[in-house]
Amino acid sequence: xxxxxxxxxxxxxxxxxxxxxxxxxxxxxxxxxxxxxxxxxxxxxxxxxxxxxxxxxxxxxxxxxxxxxxxxxxxxxxxxxxxxxxxxxxxxxxxxxxxxxxxxxxxxxxxxxxxxxxxxxxxxxxxxxxxxxxxxxxxxxxxxxxxxxxxxxxxxxxxxxxxxxxxxxxxxxxxxxxxxxxxxxxxxxxxxxxxxxxxxxxxxxxxxxxxxxxxxxxxxxxxxxxxxxxxxxxxxxxxxxxxxxxxxxxxxxxxxxxxxxxxxxxxxxxxxxxxxxxxxxxxxxxxxxxxxxxxxxxxxxxxxxxxx
Numbered sequence: 001x002x003x004x005x006x007x008x009x010x011x012x013x014x015x016x017x018x019x020x021x022x023x024x025x026x027x028x029x030x031x032x033x034x035x036x037x038x039x040x041x042x043x044x045x046x047x048x049x050x051x052x053x054x055x056x057x058x059x060x061x062x063x064x065x066x067x068x069x070x071x072x073x074x075x076x077x078x079x080x081x082x083x084x085x086x087x088x089x090x091x092x093x094x095x096x097x098x099x100x101x102x103x104x105x106x107x108x109x110x111x112x113x114x115x116x117x118x119x120x121x122x123x124x125x126x127x128x129x130x131x132x133x134x135x136x137x138x139x140x141x142x143x144x145x146x147x148x149x150x151x152x153x154x155x156x157x158x159x160x161x162x163x164x165x166x167x168x169x170x171x172x173x174x175x176x177x178x179x180x181x182x183x184x185x186x187x188x189x190x191x192x193x194x195x196x197x198x199x200x201x202x203x204x205x206x207x208x209x210x211x212x213x214x215x216x217x218x219x220x221x222x223x224x225x226x227x228x229x230x231x232x233x234x235x236x237x238x239x240x241x242x243x244x245x246x247x248x249x250x251x252x253x254x255x256x257x258x259x260x261x262x263x264x265x266x267x268x269x270x271x272x273x274x275x276x277x278x279x280x281x282x283x284x285x286x287x288x289x290x291x292x293x294x295x296x297x298x299x300x301x302x303x304x305x306x307x308x
Contacts, residue, residue, distance in 0.1 A: 006065035059087035130200035147209035149173035228301035
């Protein structure tokens with residue numbers, strides 16, 4: 001259904017609703033006089049119910065028309081949710097006006113009921129207002145690749161440092177693509193293909209890392225070789241292997257981990273079309289294979305495992 005048809009449908013729905021309410025008033029007040037007194041008592045309630053039903057339909061039609069008009073782009077569902085929120089707020093004021101509620105009465109009733117409802121629906125309201133802030137501020141947007149973490153990025157490196165292969169920063173997080181930002185939760189498609197629904201209050205209070213898929217990520221891999229392996233031979237073998245599989249890299253003898261081992265550091269970048277974890281695993285496998293070849297060829301003496 002096109003945008004024009006949805007807008008025409010919303011206009012026709014409004015005209016039909018006004019016509020039905022007017023016709024109902026005429027029938028009840030002039031033709032069914034026995035029911036006129038009862039109808040007058042509940043007249044505002046009937047009008048409010050009709051306005052509620054028609055208002056919801058019209059708001060949904062306008063929101064759907066917006067999605068079609070924006071051609072279902074990344075911003076389409078963002079604008080749709082904003083229209084829904086504003087539409088329901090306006091509809092609430094219209095119904096309150098039909099029921100004859102003044103500003104003073106609304107304020108008085110909201111004071112007590114707001115406390116009760118606020119305490120009872122605290123998680124729901126927290127998600128709702130967090131979702132509203134996310135939608136209006138552009139905190140994240142549909143289509144973005146993100147990492148969602150509970151805090152700031154921290155290094156997993158601990159002491160002693162030589163017990164770890166890499167000095168890359170690791171972020172305990174959920175990684176994926178933002179599918180839709182709703183009023184209560186946000187849908188994320190994670191790297192395993194699962195759709196994860198995250199409450200908006202948790203999302204709004206988390207650290208968000210925006211990822212650019214076209215950028216390469218720097219990778220550092222550290223591997224221990226025993227001092228019985230000549231550093232010159234080790235570096236020559238590593239250069240021979242990595243020169244054929246890497247376009248840009250650097251090798252260093254970084255430090256001596258203890259009296260029996262020294263550390264070789266490889267610095268390179270992950271190709272944009274390759275997963276970092278798989279790429280690091282491949283490079284680490286090359287380290288292990290080279291070490292084994294040196295041991296089998298007698299260029300290194302067999303010692304305790306160097307992959308501690």
